Amino acid sequence: MKTESKVNILWRKYTERSFSLLVPVLAILAAFLVSGVLILAWGANPIEAYVSLFSGAFGSPNAIATTLERMTPLIFTGLAVIYGYRSGFFNIGAEGQLYMGAIAAVWVAVTFPGWPAWLLLPACVIASGLMGLVWILLPAFLKAKRGINEVLTTLLLNYVAIQYHEWVIRVDHIQEGITLFGGEKPVWTWLNYFTLKDPTQPYPKSPFLVDASFMPSLKSILETNLVTSLLGDTTWYQEVIKIPALGRMTLAPVLAVLAVVLIYFVMFKTVTGYRARSVGTNPEAAKFIGVNVPRTIFISALISGTLAGLAGGMEVLGTQHRIIPSFLVNAGFDGIPVALIGQLHPFGGLLSAIFFGALRAGSNKMQVITSVPVAVVYIIQALAIMFAIAGTTVNIQAIIKKRRMSKGINQKNAAKVAEGETYAG
Amino acid sequence: MGDGMTEPILRLEKIRKTFPGVLANYDVDLKIQRGEIHALLGENGAGKTTLMNCVYGVYKPDGGKIFWKGKLVEINQARDSIALGIGMVHQHFKLVPPLTVAENVVLGLPQKREPFLDLKKVEKEVYETAKQYGFDIDPKAQIWQLPVGTQQRVEILKALYRKAELLILDEPTAVLTPGEVEEMFVVLKNLTKDGLSIIFITHKLEEVMAVCDQVTVLRDGRVVSTVNTEDTNTKELARMMVGREVFLNIDKPVLKTGETVLNVEHLSAKDSRNLPALKDVSFEICRNEILGIAGVDGNGQTELADVVAGLRKAASGKVEVLGKDATNCTPLDIMNMGVAYIPPDRQHTGLFLDFTLTENLIGKSYFRTPFSKRGVFQQEEIKEFTETAIREYDVRTPGPELKARMLSGGNQQKMVLARELSGDPELVIASQPTRGLDVGATEYVHRRMVDARNRGAAILLISTELEEILSLSDRIAVMFEGEIIGIIPGKGADVHEIGEMMAGVRSTGEISNGKEVESAG
Numbered sequence: 001m002k003t004e005s006k007v008n009i010l011w012r013k014y015t016e017r018s019f020s021l022l023v024p025v026l027a028i029l030a031a032f033l034v035s036g037v038l039i040l041a042w043g044a045n046p047i048e049a050y051v052s053l054f055s056g057a058f059g060s061p062n063a064i065a066t067t068l069e070r071m072t073p074l075i076f077t078g079l080a081v082i083y084g085y086r087s088g089f090f091n092i093g094a095e096g097q098l099y100m101g102a103i104a105a106v107w108v109a110v111t112f113p114g115w116p117a118w119l120l121l122p123a124c125v126i127a128s129g130l131m132g133l134v135w136i137l138l139p140a141f142l143k144a145k146r147g148i149n150e151v152l153t154t155l156l157l158n159y160v161a162i163q164y165h166e167w168v169i170r171v172d173h174i175q176e177g178i179t180l181f182g183g184e185k186p187v188w189t190w191l192n193y194f195t196l197k198d199p200t201q202p203y204p205k206s207p208f209l210v211d212a213s214f215m216p217s218l219k220s221i222l223e224t225n226l227v228t229s230l231l232g233d234t235t236w237y238q239e240v241i242k243i244p245a246l247g248r249m250t251l252a253p254v255l256a257v258l259a260v261v262l263i264y265f266v267m268f269k270t271v272t273g274y275r276a277r278s279v280g281t282n283p284e285a286a287k288f289i290g291v292n293v294p295r296t297i298f299i300s301a302l303i304s305g306t307l308a309g310l311a312g313g314m315e316v317l318g319t320q321h322r323i324i325p326s327f328l329v330n331a332g333f334d335g336i337p338v339a340l341i342g343q344l345h346p347f348g349g350l351l352s353a354i355f356f357g358a359l360r361a362g363s364n365k366m367q368v369i370t371s372v373p374v375a376v377v378y379i380i381q382a383l384a385i386m387f388a389i390a391g392t393t394v395n396i397q398a399i400i401k402k403r404r405m406s407k408g409i410n411q412k413n414a415a416k417v418a419e420g421e422t423y424a425g
Numbered sequence: 426m427g428d429g430m431t432e433p434i435l436r437l438e439k440i441r442k443t444f445p446g447v448l449a450n451y452d453v454d455l456k457i458q459r460g461e462i463h464a465l466l467g468e469n470g471a472g473k474t475t476l477m478n479c480v481y482g483v484y485k486p487d488g489g490k491i492f493w494k495g496k497l498v499e500i501n502q503a504r505d506s507i508a509l510g511i512g513m514v515h516q517h518f519k520l521v522p523p524l525t526v527a528e529n530v531v532l533g534l535p536q537k538r539e540p541f542l543d544l545k546k547v548e549k550e551v552y553e554t555a556k557q558y559g560f561d562i563d564p565k566a567q568i569w570q571l572p573v574g575t576q577q578r579v580e581i582l583k584a585l586y587r588k589a590e591l592l593i594l595d596e597p598t599a600v601l602t603p604g605e606v607e608e609m610f611v612v613l614k615n616l617t618k619d620g621l622s623i624i625f626i627t628h629k630l631e632e633v634m635a636v637c638d639q640v641t642v643l644r645d646g647r648v649v650s651t652v653n654t655e656d657t658n659t660k661e662l663a664r665m666m667v668g669r670e671v672f673l674n675i676d677k678p679v680l681k682t683g684e685t686v687l688n689v690e691h692l693s694a695k696d697s698r699n700l701p702a703l704k705d706v707s708f709e710i711c712r713n714e715i716l717g718i719a720g721v722d723g724n725g726q727t728e729l730a731d732v733v734a735g736l737r738k739a740a741s742g743k744v745e746v747l748g749k750d751a752t753n754c755t756p757l758d759i760m761n762m763g764v765a766y767i768p769p770d771r772q773h774t775g776l777f778l779d780f781t782l783t784e785n786l787i788g789k790s791y792f793r794t795p796f797s798k799r800g801v802f803q804q805e806e807i808k809e810f811t812e813t814a815i816r817e818y819d820v821r822t823p824g825p826e827l828k829a830r831m832l833s834g835g836n837q838q839k840m841v842l843a844r845e846l847s848g849d850p851e852l853v854i855a856s857q858p859t860r861g862l863d864v865g866a867t868e869y870v871h872r873r874m875v876d877a878r879n880r881g882a883a884i885l886l887i888s889t890e891l892e893e894i895l896s897l898s899d900r901i902a903v904m905f906e907g908e909i910i911g912i913i914p915g916k917g918a919d920v921h922e923i924g925e926m927m928a929g930v931r932s933t934g935e936i937s938n939g940k941e942v943e944s945a946g
Contacts (some may be wrong), residue, residue, distance in 0.1 A: 197548045209500060271800045272793045276785070287736060288774045289788040289844075290757035 056365025071357030077335025087300030093154025095332025096161030101309030104131030132309015252318030468863030512584025683712030717898030835866030
């Protein structure tokens, strides 16, 4: 028996699974631990603070609904970053793609308010994904064709998207149009179709969306004829249906979790994902096994952009039902830490998105009850990122040590140690 | 110096070093006498470099003692060992190419009038040191202008300038041409005359026999034996190193060559800096034939392989595989014509180090049935294939889910072979297939290549190891500055003739294609 367990240990030691939940979980715990010291220094009881944070995130149906709402876009943008990064395309334009996706979803809902729900909702969702794809087309093309750094292009397009979103909800409908080159027909009238400002409102807002475009909520499902006829008379049902938070628990987080599973499947179980990861981990070697590297990068980027676009769609269709200025600040950028804490694995991303969502949902309650400022959650978040990255280097170091034995990396280090020289080879 | 035999300059006693899960050195005893060249022989991963890193201060041993000139010393960092008089020359030089020889030599040394550097004085000192040891080196020359052999001498000079009494050379011949190797051996012999001791890390048996006085063989981190080179031979050393009988010469049946598999005509191509790398190269390889391309590294061999495999554009000329035009086709198209490519650098271009063995093994066939259907992987088929491949190619691993990074060099190369040779390719391009491999793994790779040849494949073997070319090739083409200088039959090829051709001297006279002789014989 003893020998068997030894073999098992060895097996586990060497069988480095492509992903281990251990690092993100430990990173999050360590972040809470260190932040606890900060809270102590602030003069509050960290345990109390964390208890209120936790109850603010999971303590009631309302809290859970908020956590789910906050989590959903982060899952999508996290997936966007994960898929892109693992495929050699570091998409930091998820913010912009998210905004554009949201605008597209709202545009469809505002433009075709008469469509039935079964048509309008999927159309809105698809529009948001497509718009995210469109928004990454240019960086994807430039990267694949010309090797232009995608970090710059995607980042800069964020600002274009954010400004466009401001414009879209601020500009009143242009009635007249402008004629150019002496033409008779006004050229700019088509812009009317792109402004989303609610004309009845003095504030920059899009109109409130029609019900048909709403993500179905738990409440709406429970209120369908089928369910009421089955359970309508039970006291249990009467109790449950009164919970207002049910209206905020929608299909969106479910779709997000499905997306996680789907992306996991694509990444690890399909030819597409294999190609993408091969390019991501070693583009040179990918070329040697006959992978068309530019095309693979292009496709991967489009998938990444689509995911980020869907994040915006989920937010407006599931939670906000309209666009207001800065309706979802930083959810796109936060996709990067979500991905990093999640060790660039879809399941890890899901875990860290839940963590981020819970932090955001619970922070207000923590501030109200223990007067620990909301900003602390951003410290926890930042620490978790740092610990997660530190966690990966620990693994890497073990690997490097192993490699040192067989190959000459030690020599490099030796020379560095010996003479502190810089090698400009 | 008189009692050199009784009091070794360096003595290691029961040195022990472990890494997580690996025993790198176990109770290693070693004695280095004054003025001797002592070979440290072992396969990759035998613990040679780890041991020397313990001496040089890169690692701290977990146990054991180090005696320097009879005194117990503690070496915590490389600074300490340099202070004692130990110098190390690494396989990859630590020189700054745009700086001069003198600047490189004093780099990192404290100067009297820091932050100012009296370069004139330094140059003079460096020149004198060089002269003292018989090195013909201009201290004002910039490193990048110097040939590799001279660069290596600059490295040695660096150690000597730091008053080294013991020189550790880590695989010093790996980057040199046969001529340069011989020159270096002369230099080393000269150095020992002045009482300098040299530790020569290598896995090449001929070098041990050629230049070393004593040899210590390491295997699995332990000392197998220390013997005088006079009292041993390569066969015995190989056995000690590998732990079993090794066949240094491959049995190769004489086969009739078949139809032409690869036909290259007037091929020209440019290198990455857009300079001509291939100039009007023509040759052909038939079934059951190994064509060895000899030459000093960087004379267009890599570019040739890349162009044939579709990884580099041909500027002009023609590549035909089994009669079909393959010039400037995509790598995938060429792969589909039955061409396999064993790339020169298994860690960078051969494998995905962060992929599992399974993922690596399916690298060429992942998109084909039965491994995937409608783009989705079929786990059962893949598992069966990888298990068979691991067994058949004897990849030593605890399981198929291990990352390729964790394998030793030999096992990594077996993975590349398993991937490339599965599916019985018509043409195998093998570029430096045994670079950095130990004797056992090299033997294995060679056997596989000969097997492929016997099966009917044509093989384009590119190697800078002349031994390898000589023992495997049916015909030998020598490349120099992008041209094929000549093609001679492999049987009875003359090393000196090839050596001259590698240096650019055209073979005189009748055999320029070597082919006629082969078919006549």
